[in-house]
Amino acid sequence: MCQKGRAWIELSRENLAHNVRELQRILPKHTAMMPAIKANAYGHGAALVGKALQDMGISDFCVATVQEGIELRLAGITGQILVLGYTHPSQFNELAHYNLVQTVIDYPYAQVLNDYGKALPVHVGIDTGMRRLGERSDAIEKIRAIWSFPHLKITGVYSHLCVSDGTTAEERAFTQLQIKRFRSVVDALHKSGISGFKTHIQSSYGILNDYEPSFDYARTGIALYGVLSRPNDRVRAAADLRPVLSLKARVECVKTLSPGEAAGYGRAFTAASERTIAVVSIGYADGIPRNGSQTRYALLHGQKVPIVGRICMDQLFIDVTGIPNVAPGDEAVLIGSSGIQQISASDLAEQSGTISNEILSRLGSRLERIEVRA
Structure with missing residues (x-):
């Protein structure tokens, strides 16, 4: 039975369904969503999110690793699951057993996959400028040659946009160049008589920034x-x-600090006047960044309260001076809303000098994920 214990995550299926509808509204009718539920569904819980999306009629997913794909299969996900990253040959049996689709990260890796000797479904990665995974888009002969490997069942071709979140003219031009390079590869394959594969290049910002969404799949992630x-x-x-x-x-306990008294590791917070602090049962082992600015805050009783001192592994301190009736067991909000106040994942990320993708994907396994009404 789910309990709201020391620290937990609440998930709104209603908001997830709403976001699916919004993204589907933006995408063309022929473009299917291929949600990215890697990194434990960006910290939300891969099994929970995967099953909810499958219930909404989505049948194509992508993950980063074989292990993530297996977790979805064991949770009852039956559709296509694409592994975006590298898989070691020792795990090729698991690709086959769990019917996972593997990315061909370059021509030499295609040879390794083929040498496994059994049919494997794959998508071919094309490097259009990210310079990460994929065979370079200008190496068209190498790309064509991948179709000659008899044990590779090629069902897709894709690339990845590296500055689609940018707003400058230069960034938009480079994104358009990546799309042009990708289209040229697809066209060259078709002219060579190669067909029967799906295409995808967009992730969240590629969708939201209106980059000609006319491919077969869209890999919706953070959005x-x-x-x-x-x-x-x-x-x-x-x-x-x-x-x-x-x-x-939860608030664990409430303490009063006298002027000049310090709290926490390194005595990093010193009370300039009499202060009331509450100890909250969440820390960096749960995914709260230890580093960051001194302007971080949480929400308690509908009010913003500063986080003070150093983040501990299992606790942090908040200054609740002037807030009446703070008591052990009270709920403190690190992401979400309390009254009319709100903290987003991107707010916490900005306070910590990073992006919301990192904040969410680092949320720890000991945080219970609980589905709630919006």
Whole structure:
């Protein structure tokens, strides 16, 4: 039975469904969503999110590793699951056993996959400028040659946009160049008589910034979960995205500090006057960044309260001076809302000098994921 214990995550299926509808509204009718539920569905819980999306009629997914794909299969996900990253040959049996689709990360890797000797479904990665995974888009002969391997069942071709979140003319031009390079590869394959594969290049920002969404799949990531990477990001699409996740923890105890008294590791917080502090049962082992600015805050009783001192492994301190009736067991909100106040994942990320993708994907396994009504 789910319990709201020391610290937990609340997930809104209603908001997830709303975001799916919003993204489907923006995409062309023929473009299917291929949600990215890697990194435990960006910290939301891969099994919970995968099953909810499958119930909504989505049948194509992508993950980063074989292990993530297996977790979805064991949770009852029956559709296509694409592994975006490298899989060691020792795990090729698991690719086959769990019917996972593997990315061909370059021509030499295609040879390794083929040498396994059994039929494997794959998507071919094309490097159009990210310079990460994929065979370079200008190596068209190598790309064509991948179709000659008899044990590779090629069902897709894809690439990845590296600055689709950018707003400058230079960034938009480079994104258009990547799309042009990808289209040229697809056209060259078709002219060679190679067909029967699906195409995809867009992730969240490629969708939201209106980059000609005319491919077969769209790999919806951070936007699916109702947030953007940074709080000040601006996108071209008018999308009403709603956060799926809230992060909460309990007040453990309340203490009074006298003027000049310090608290926490390194005595990093010293009370300039008499202060009331509450110890909250969540820390960096749960995914709260230890580093960051001194302007971080949480929500308690509908008010913003500063986080003070150093983040501990299992606890943190908040200054609740002037807030009446704070008591052990009270709920503190690290991501989410309390009264009219709100903290987004991107707010927490900005306070910590990173992006919301990292904050969410690092949320720890000891945080219970609980489905709630919006």
